[in-house]
Amino acid sequence: MGSYKKQFYVKNRLNFILTILTCVFATALNIATAFILKLLMDVTTGDSLKDLEKIIICSILYIAVAVLVLLLKRHYYNNYMKHAMVRFKNYAFSKLLGKSINSFDRQVTGKYISIFTNDMASIETNYVEANLKITTQILSFLGGLAAMAYLNWLLMLCVLVISMLPILVSLVFGKSMEEKVRIASARNEGFVSMVKDILTGFSVVKSFRAEKEILGLYKEQNIEVETAKNNKRRTSDFINILSSSSSMVVEFTTFGLGAYLAIKHIITAGTVIAFIQLLNYVLGPVGTLGPLFTERKAAKSLIDKIENATDTIEGEGAADEKESFENSISFQNVTFSYEKEQKVLNSINLTIDKGESCVIVGASGSGKSTLVNLLLGYHNDYEGEICIDGKNLKCLANSSLYNLFSVIQQNVFIFDGTIKDNITMYKFFEPTAVAEVIEKSGLEKLIMEKGEDYKCGENGSFLSGGEKQRISIARSLLRKTPILIMDEATSALDLKTAWLVEEEISRLKDLTRIVISHRMDEGNLRLYDKIIALNNGQITEIGDFDQLMEKKGYFYSLFQVAKSA
Numbered sequence: 001m002g003s004y005k006k007q008f009y010v011k012n013r014l015n016f017i018l019t020i021l022t023c024v025f026a027t028a029l030n031i032a033t034a035f036i037l038k039l040l041m042d043v044t045t046g047d048s049l050k051d052l053e054k055i056i057i058c059s060i061l062y063i064a065v066a067v068l069v070l071l072l073k074r075h076y077y078n079n080y081m082k083h084a085m086v087r088f089k090n091y092a093f094s095k096l097l098g099k100s101i102n103s104f105d106r107q108v109t110g111k112y113i114s115i116f117t118n119d120m121a122s123i124e125t126n127y128v129e130a131n132l133k134i135t136t137q138i139l140s141f142l143g144g145l146a147a148m149a150y151l152n153w154l155l156m157l158c159v160l161v162i163s164m165l166p167i168l169v170s171l172v173f174g175k176s177m178e179e180k181v182r183i184a185s186a187r188n189e190g191f192v193s194m195v196k197d198i199l200t201g202f203s204v205v206k207s208f209r210a211e212k213e214i215l216g217l218y219k220e221q222n223i224e225v226e227t228a229k230n231n232k233r234r235t236s237d238f239i240n241i242l243s244s245s246s247s248m249v250v251e252f253t254t255f256g257l258g259a260y261l262a263i264k265h266i267i268t269a270g271t272v273i274a275f276i277q278l279l280n281y282v283l284g285p286v287g288t289l290g291p292l293f294t295e296r297k298a299a300k301s302l303i304d305k306i307e308n309a310t311d312t313i314e315g316e317g318a319a320d321e322k323e324s325f326e327n328s329i330s331f332q333n334v335t336f337s338y339e340k341e342q343k344v345l346n347s348i349n350l351t352i353d354k355g356e357s358c359v360i361v362g363a364s365g366s367g368k369s370t371l372v373n374l375l376l377g378y379h380n381d382y383e384g385e386i387c388i389d390g391k392n393l394k395c396l397a398n399s400s401l402y403n404l405f406s407v408i409q410q411n412v413f414i415f416d417g418t419i420k421d422n423i424t425m426y427k428f429f430e431p432t433a434v435a436e437v438i439e440k441s442g443l444e445k446l447i448m449e450k451g452e453d454y455k456c457g458e459n460g461s462f463l464s465g466g467e468k469q470r471i472s473i474a475r476s477l478l479r480k481t482p483i484l485i486m487d488e489a490t491s492a493l494d495l496k497t498a499w500l501v502e503e504e505i506s507r508l509k510d511l512t513r514i515v516i517s518h519r520m521d522e523g524n525l526r527l528y529d530k531i532i533a534l535n536n537g538q539i540t541e542i543g544d545f546d547q548l549m550e551k552k553g554y555f556y557s558l559f560q561v562a563k564s565a
């Protein structure tokens, strides 16, 4: 059993065993009804009131025991279901959080949303619940047959042979059902992705008056998803109708045979009544087991899908750990392309020493973000070598990279929590450490006005762009990693605040800074030891501000253009 499926039983075995045990008792009690009916029927053909009295007392006791068993069954059943789903969902989500940024980005988020809503609901009903139902139904089927054999083995054999008919129906159409479930799940993923996109870009839709076009897109996907669900329902209904009509054949044949044997005095009328009652316990499972197995198989494929989407890619976790940054970062002949033939970075050779402050400048699309993304391990399919203290980046565990680097990006994500929780990311930090980063990121005024427990709203909707950016700066500084990467991190701040924040950061000790900036402001550029000028994926110049200005090359022309703008 795979590690995902195991989760349904971890710390839940007792509930599972007790559920099955109570199911066994419940089945035995069900079968006992057939015998009580037989005794009642046979007693009516005799003349002993004492026997009838005994049967009535037995029936009252039977009802009391049945109620108790059913209550216990529901109790353990519900406990088992709750623990199984909590554990499975927690496990899948922890696996998802264990993914690297690189492999997470390869999937669309709509897929994950669909997994944790639609697919989980399907797994709960069609796999976890179905497992218990299948067990109960098999017990009922076998118990019913055993009781029939006890009453009349010949009639039991006939029932067994003709009950193969509905089972065959399910086996034949099972594959088609599985395919329909897979298609419905895939369509739902696309639908969730699209709705998420539209809601995120709501203001864009409104300002471009694109409601009609977007509604058109929505309608198109909506009809696709509903058609897929309808096809699934139709196949399921078709299998159910075929199963129940074949069950009718079994029922009438058994009635006919039973009546014949009773007329011939081979069995009593009580036995025929008992057979009719037992037929429910045999035919019920025959009708439901097929669809249950088919749906379980389809839900099992959803578990495999979840495993593929959330599990870590092999080799991803198997890498060397690195706790500290001692000497330098180096790029040796690094060439990278997103799409074949189009080099985004071309033969990059670069060394950044510990404690250095570097700023990467260049025209839009020159490869600045790609360069730092390679350093962060977002892509591994580059030529050449990137090393940290001589250790090849590709051999380092992702967790080590996250410990070495902090990143402040232009697109900040703010969680729907308090300002403090967004800075600490729900972890504990000494209040002095939090106060220090609040001051360095220029958040003091905001906190004085609103308080650190102020709720930021969904993706920081109650904050301005600059406030969100300052929270993200404080968040990164708090981690105190040896290397800080800033990609247009102060672009949402006014010139003065941006300069003050960057100057604060430039004064931090023992910190290596790699900054991407569009701001060609002399004061700002002089904060850095090294300016790296990138043009069309190649480093054209490296040096401090004065050196590059003297060269009168690419950086000089960039600076002059920005100055005159």
Ligand SMILES: Nc1ncnc2c1ncn2[C@@H]1O[C@H](COP(=O)(O)OP(=O)(O)OP(=O)(O)O)[C@@H](O)[C@H]1O
Binding pocket: 338, 339, 344, 362, 363, 364, 365, 366, 367, 368, 369, 370, 371
């Ligand atoms: N995920 C991606 N898939 C394909 N191409 C990409 C991807 N990300 C970036 N690119 C392309 O790679 C090139 C470099 O992009 P990059 O974001 O590194 O440039 P940049 O210098 O940071 O630009 P900007 O200053 O505008 O942010 C661009 O042509 C861009 O279109």
